[in-house]
Amino acid sequence: MNNSVGNTARLLGAGLRALLVLTVICGVIYPLAVTGVAQALFNNKANGSEVKDGGKVVGSELIGQRYDLPLKKGQETPDPDLKWFQPRPSNGLAVNSENTRYKLIISGATNLAGDSGTMKKGDKEVCDPKAEEGLCAQVRAARDAVIKDNSTADFKVRAADIPAEAVTSSGSGLDPHISPDYADLQVHRVAEKNGLDAEQVEKLVDDHTDGRVLGFMGEPRVNVLKLNIALKHLVAEKG
Amino acid sequence: MSPVLAGVLQLLALIAALALAYRPLGDYMAKVYSSDKHLRVEKWIYKGIGANPNTEMRWPAYLRGVLAFSAAGVLFLYLLQRLQGSLPGSLGFKAIDPDQAFNTATSFVANTNWQSYYGEQAMGHVVQTGGLAVQNFVSAAVGIAVAVALVRGFARSRTGELGNFWADLVRGVVRILIPISVIGAIVLVACGAIQNFSGIHEVGQFMGGEQQWNGGAVASQEVIKELGTNGGGYFNANSAHPFENPNPISNLFEIFLILVIPFALTRTFGKMVGSIKQGYAILATMATIWLGFIALMMWTEFHHGGPAFDLAGGAMEGKETRFGIGGSAIFSVSTTLTSTGAVNSFHSSNTGFGGGLDLLGMQLGEIAPGGTGSGLYGMLIMAIIAVFIAGLMVGRTPEYLGKKIGTREIKFAACYILVTPALVLGFTGASMALSTPKDSMLNSGAHGFSEILYAFTSGANNNGSAFAGLSADTQWFNTTIGLAMLLGRFLPMVFVLALAGSLAEQKPIPKTAGTLRTEKPLFTGLLVGTIMIITGLTYFPALALGPLAEGLAS
Numbered sequence: 054m055n056n057s058v059g060n061t062a063r064l065l066g067a068g069l070r071a072l073l074v075l076t077v078i079c080g081v082i083y084p085l086a087v088t089g090v091a092q093a094l095f096n097n098k099a100n101g102s103e104v105k106d107g108g109k110v111v112g113s114e115l116i117g118q119r120y121d122l123p124l125k126k127g128q129e130t131p132d133p134d135l136k137w138f139q140p141r142p143s144n145g146l147a148v149n150s151e152n153t154r155y156k157l158i159i160s161g162a163t164n165l166a167g168d169s170g171t172m173k174k175g176d177k178e179v180c181d182p183k184a185e186e187g188l189c190a191q192v193r194a195a196r197d198a199v200i201k202d203n204s205t206a207d208f209k210v211r212a213a214d215i216p217a218e219a220v221t222s223s224g225s226g227l228d229p230h231i232s233p234d235y236a237d238l239q240v241h242r243v244a245e246k247n248g249l250d251a252e253q254v255e256k257l258v259d260d261h262t263d264g265r266v267l268g269f270m271g272e273p274r275v276n277v278l279k280l281n282i283a284l285k286h287l288v289a290e291k292g
Numbered sequence: 293m294s295p296v297l298a299g300v301l302q303l304l305a306l307i308a309a310l311a312l313a314y315r316p317l318g319d320y321m322a323k324v325y326s327s328d329k330h331l332r333v334e335k336w337i338y339k340g341i342g343a344n345p346n347t348e349m350r351w352p353a354y355l356r357g358v359l360a361f362s363a364a365g366v367l368f369l370y371l372l373q374r375l376q377g378s379l380p381g382s383l384g385f386k387a388i389d390p391d392q393a394f395n396t397a398t399s400f401v402a403n404t405n406w407q408s409y410y411g412e413q414a415m416g417h418v419v420q421t422g423g424l425a426v427q428n429f430v431s432a433a434v435g436i437a438v439a440v441a442l443v444r445g446f447a448r449s450r451t452g453e454l455g456n457f458w459a460d461l462v463r464g465v466v467r468i469l470i471p472i473s474v475i476g477a478i479v480l481v482a483c484g485a486i487q488n489f490s491g492i493h494e495v496g497q498f499m500g501g502e503q504q505w506n507g508g509a510v511a512s513q514e515v516i517k518e519l520g521t522n523g524g525g526y527f528n529a530n531s532a533h534p535f536e537n538p539n540p541i542s543n544l545f546e547i548f549l550i551l552v553i554p555f556a557l558t559r560t561f562g563k564m565v566g567s568i569k570q571g572y573a574i575l576a577t578m579a580t581i582w583l584g585f586i587a588l589m590m591w592t593e594f595h596h597g598g599p600a601f602d603l604a605g606g607a608m609e610g611k612e613t614r615f616g617i618g619g620s621a622i623f624s625v626s627t628t629l630t631s632t633g634a635v636n637s638f639h640s641s642n643t644g645f646g647g648g649l650d651l652l653g654m655q656l657g658e659i660a661p662g663g664t665g666s667g668l669y670g671m672l673i674m675a676i677i678a679v680f681i682a683g684l685m686v687g688r689t690p691e692y693l694g695k696k697i698g699t700r701e702i703k704f705a706a707c708y709i710l711v712t713p714a715l716v717l718g719f720t721g722a723s724m725a726l727s728t729p730k731d732s733m734l735n736s737g738a739h740g741f742s743e744i745l746y747a748f749t750s751g752a753n754n755n756g757s758a759f760a761g762l763s764a765d766t767q768w769f770n771t772t773i774g775l776a777m778l779l780g781r782f783l784p785m786v787f788v789l790a791l792a793g794s795l796a797e798q799k800p801i802p803k804t805a806g807t808l809r810t811e812k813p814l815f816t817g818l819l820v821g822t823i824m825i826i827t828g829l830t831y832f833p834a835l836a837l838g839p840l841a842e843g844l845a846s
Contacts, residue, residue, distance in 0.1 A: 064356055067341055068364035071458065072430070074340040075465060076368075079429040079516075080422040083470060084509040087477045091487035091511065094478070099487040101505060101535065103495065110496045115484055115534035116505075118497050134499070141613070145638075158503055159410055160529030162610040162638035164761035166647075166739040167598025168842055178845045180599040188600035188609060188641070196603070217596075217606025218613050224532030224637045230613040269293065269301040271540025272616035281498055 106282050116158070117143065117229045118278060135202055136246045138231070138239050138284065140277045141218055142195050146226040160225045163188065195220035199238070208241040230274035233262045247288050257283055296594055299618020303586060306544055306551075306622065313552050318559020318571070324467045325440045325460060326564065337462050345459035350452040351793030354441055357457030358434060358785060362401050365427055366778075369397035372423040373415075382416030383491050383506060395770035400427035402781035403435055403663060405517070405524030405633055405756035406747075406773055408765040412506050412527050417489060424524060425513040429473075432520025432553075433464030435665030438785050439557060442669045443564045445792030446693045449800050452793050468553070469520060476515035476549060483545070484538030485511035510535055518549035521663040523633030523756040531623070531636040532612055543619050543636060550632050554661035555579075557668045565693050569811035574671055576816045581660035581823070582629055585649055589621040592645040597843065601643065610638030621646075628653035631663030633756030640735070640743065640759035647739075647759065648839025651746055654753045655831045656823055657712065663754065669788045675810065676705045676791075678822040682808050692810060694800040704791040711783045713830045715752035715776045720745050720834065722772070729768050734761025738845075742838035747773060752780035 091099040102114040112118050117140045121131035133139050145163040170187020171178040180189035199219055200210045218228075219235040236258045244251040261280045264273050330338070330345060338345050349357065372379070373388040373396060388396065392408055399406045400423075409415065415424070437460035444454050481487050490507035497503055510526045514536050517523060527533040537543055555575065562571020594617055596607035611620045620637035627634050628650045639650045653660075659670040676692055680702050683690030690697040697705075723729040723744050733740035743762040750757055751773040758764070764773065809815065 061360075064360040065364060067343055067458075068357075068360035068362075069368070071337075071341045071343075071361055071461065072364045072368055072426075074337050075430055075462075076422060076426045078337075079465065079470070080426040083473065084421050084425065084512045087474060087481075087512040088487050088489065088509060090478060091481040095481050098484050099481050099511075100490070101486050101488075101495070101507070102484050102538075106498075111498045112495060112503065113505075113534075115538050116503065118499070118503065120499055137499075145610075158505060159413055160527050160533045161410075162529065162532070162641060162760065164638055164640040164734055164759065165600070165609065166640060166735045166761075166842070167596075167600045167607065167609070167643055168737075168739060168845065169600065169735050171599045176845075178599050180603050189603060192600050192604045192609075213605075215605065217601075217604045217608040218611075220604045221606075221609040221611075223608075223612050224610045224635070225527075225529035225534060225612065227529070227534060228612050228614075229534060232613060265293070265298055266540045269298045269305070270544060271614050271619055272295065272298070274613050278498060 104278060104282070106285070111282065112278055114276060114278065115229055117141070117227045120281065133202065135242060137281045138236060138243060138277050139202075141228050141231060142191070142220065142222045143226040144191055144222045158227065160227055162224045162226065163191070163222050165191070191222070192220045203238050203242045205241045205245050210238060214238065229276055229278060231277055233258065233273050233275055236262070236275040236280065243284065247284070249287065249291065253287065254284070257287060295616055295618055296590070298616070299590055299621065302544060302618055303622055306547060309548050310551055310555055314556050314559055317552060317556040319563060321468060321556065321560040322563035324463050325455070325560070331466065334462050334466055337466070338458065341458055343458040345456050345462070347456055348453035349456055351441075351454055351789045354454050354457045355786060355789045358438065358789070359782065361430075361457075361461065362434065362782065365401040365430065366397045369400060369423050369427060370394060372419055373397065376416060376419055379416070379418045381418045385414055385416045388414065391767045391770040392765060395774040398774045398778045399756065400424050400522070400524060401431055402754050402777040403431040403520070403522060403631060403666070404751060404754040404777045404781070405522045406751050406758070406777060407524055407756070408770055410528040411525055417508060420513065420526060421509045425509070425516060428513065428516040428520050428522040428524070429465050429469050430461065432469060432516070432522065432664040433461050435663055436464045436468070436553070436557070437461050437665065438788055439665035439668040442672060442788050442792040443561050445795035446695060447565045448796045449798060452797050454789070454792055454796060469516065472519055473512070473515045476519065476545070477511045479545060480511040480514055480542055483542035484534070485514055485542065486535045487511040514546070515549060517634055518546045518632065519553065521550060521554065521630045521632040523627065525634065531634045532638070537636055540614055540619060543615050543623065546634070546636075547623050547626050550626050550630055550634070551661060553664045554630055554667040557665065558661075561668060567811060570693060573811045573816050574668075574675065576813070577819045578659065578661040578667070578671065580816065580820055581656065582625065585625045585629060585653055585660075586622055589625045589646055589649050590618065592643045592649070593617050593621045596643060597645065598643050607641075607643055607646070610641030612636065624650060625653060627757060628755060629656070629658060629660045629662070631658045631666055631754045631756075633750060635757050638760060639746075639757060640761045644839050644843030644845075647742060647746075648835060648843060650757070651742070651749055651835065651839060652827070652831070654749045654755045655716075656827050657709070658753050658755060659823070666754065673705050673708045673788070674823050674826075675819055676701065677709065677826070678815070678819045679808055679810065680705075681822060682818060688806055691801055691807060694803070695795045695798050696801060700794050701791055704787045704794070708784050708787040709826065712752045712780050715780050716745070716748045717834060719748045719772050719776055723748075723768070729766070732763040732766055732769060734763070738838055738841040742842065745834055745838050748776055751776040754781050
């Protein structure tokens with residue numbers, strides 16, 4: 054009995070020593086070496102791909118932001134500032150219990166299912182027009198807002214023209230991109246609000262559209278932060 | 293170019309890259325585990341451990357090594373989290389609660405990486421980099437070691453000796469995982485993944501005000517998270533987070549990392565048992581299932597059945613613009629058919645059938661191609677069941693790779709395949725029967741049931757992905773999923789090593805005209821069928837209540 058306890062202890066000791074040695078290699082030397090190389094070769098990227106405008110850091114190329122008006126009294130969520138191109142919805146960003154919401158960014162998705170907020174119609178599930186919660190309600194609200202915000206006197210947005218990503222939240226909640234289709238949809242509104250020609254803004258979108266990598270990897274996309282920075286410069290030139 | 297075509301081209305590019313790596317990596321790994329030589333750094337490590345790497349171990353000794361090393365891992369990781377509040381480099385985060393610390397410790401040691409915590413809100417540099425990421429390396433190396441021990445069981449005769457656990461563990465880390473990770477991490481940083489040790493810091497925003505980020509050694513953890521089929525994200529959003537997976541190139545690269553070792557191990561297997569063709573037959577089985585699942589996933593996600601997706605015009609909820617549906621579907625299948633569980637899109641917001649495919653992929657036992665090591669040994673167990681069934685059909689004593697599959701062997705194999713279903717269905721049933729666990733569900737109805745079924749499927753199969761609507765940070769789920777992960781990882785290993793020992797003791801039987809040709813396509817077909825039938829019989833009732841009910845209603 055004593056012998057087997059002793060054996061077990063010896064074995065656990067060996068396990069622990071192995072773990073500590075491997076921790077030094079995999080948990081200290083390896084990450085420090087990689088960090089050294091990364092900081093030397095790709096300094097900006099290793100530190101979050103910060104984007105500067107007028108000498109000031111205005112965010113990361115990779116992390117989405119909100120472009121909202123200041124919060125009015127009694128409001129819980131601010132209204133979007135329609136002068137700027139708007140990102141995708143981000144309903145999944147978790148409420149941060151340790152800090153206030155959005156102070157420390159907590160990435161996350163809504164995790165809502167395609168059949169949340171539905172009702173039965175015959176033997177089919179369909180979106181319940183009266184639902185106030187669930188994915189159906191979120192998509193409907195986002196769609197209505199896109200139509201309302203982007204329709205101008207001579208440009209009417211139809212529901213069928215809205216791309217899916219414009220009315221859904223991303224996986225990270227921090228998606229820095231929108232599709233070129235959604236950017237195009239916003240062109241008329243942005244032009245009107247900023248006193249620019251629609252063609253000018255359209256060209257801006259085209260210039261800031263990234264195609265698929267090598268023609269087939271990923272999806273075409275527009276970086277909202279970079280587009281808005283360019284828009285700001287365009288407006289400044291005009292003014 | 294249509295998104296569907298782009299998705300197919302990405303798949304082809306991925307297959308081409310995997311095919312290029314298959315031979316060199318598979319042969320290299322065979323050499324690593326067959327060589328008599330020790331590198332100088334390895335000798336230092338053995339000295340540190342106090343183990344002689346040249347002692348041959350029989351299966352009980354090998355198993356004791358696995359268990360002792362893993363027990364030390366659980367203990368160390370648990371203490372690290374409990375002491376986080378007093379450790380330097382913790383970014384001000386507090387100690388993790390006991391139930392969550394237990395859950396996380398077992399999760400990372402069991403190669404599962406189920407996470408009931410928010411990475412950016414709970415874990416500082418020391419726990420992430422010095423604790424969690426280390427287990428990402430060593431738990432993967434343990435998996436490969438056990439697979440190699442089983443392969444030696446087939447390859448060796450008239451001996452009970454399976455190799456030396458410490459040598460297999462250290463070689464896996466030093467010669468395979470570290471070199472690939474160093475290169476991979478630099479590639480990811482070049483794409484935009486972050487790699488720094490800055491704490492929580494404020495960054496200016498376009499509209500004024502600040503965003504608060506935490507920095508960290510993300511790229512170095514991301515690469516081993518995929519390569520070791522671990523899956524535990526640095527951030528809550530896992531590989532959907534732009535700092536973990538910044539662009540379409542990093543996305544394909546990460547999928548490649550997930551798949552490269554599990555597929556290449558079939559070559560290692562073929563090499564070590566002295567018949568490359570036997571390895572091809574196993575590879576063909578894995579590849580058939582993997583491709584089939586990707587085709588189905590692409591179909592259902594592009595077709596976007598589901599009321600809310602119909603309204604939106606596409607199943608983009610929980611998916612990133614830069615990856616699109618194609619890049620998300622390939623990732624989703626690859627992560628659930630291996631034991632990875634990293635996600636670049638959120639599975640809970642997949643279509644009903646898409647979520648069902650994720651579930652079914654894990655329920656197959658994660659063998660197509662499966663986790664690092666665990667995929668190979670899981671598939672070899674299925675191969676044993678398949679030859680047994682074939683043997684019953686023709687009335688011959690079944691044999692595989694020149695070894696007789698007798699009562700003893702088939703008992704071990706049967707025990708192996710019973711462990712995870714018992715855990716999954718038992719714990720899911722208990723959660724549904726009790727009153728409080730159901731409060732954790734985010735969605736109601738069929739999808740709510742799927743959330744719980746998914747959680748235990750993911751835990752017991754050591755996957756770690758989630759239908760993340762489930763609020764799993766409760767004592768019930770932390771404890772039961774923790775147990776499911778622990779038992780789902782180590783009980784099967786007991787049976788695998790016992791089986792390996794039993795095989796290694798046998799004398800080889802010569803091939804005759806009546807021997808089932810296990811290197812032929814007919815056997816691959818039989819194996820695919822066996823896997824589908826066993827999984828189907830086990831899980832169909834549960835799947836019918838969850839994803840099938842959801843998918844058929846829309």
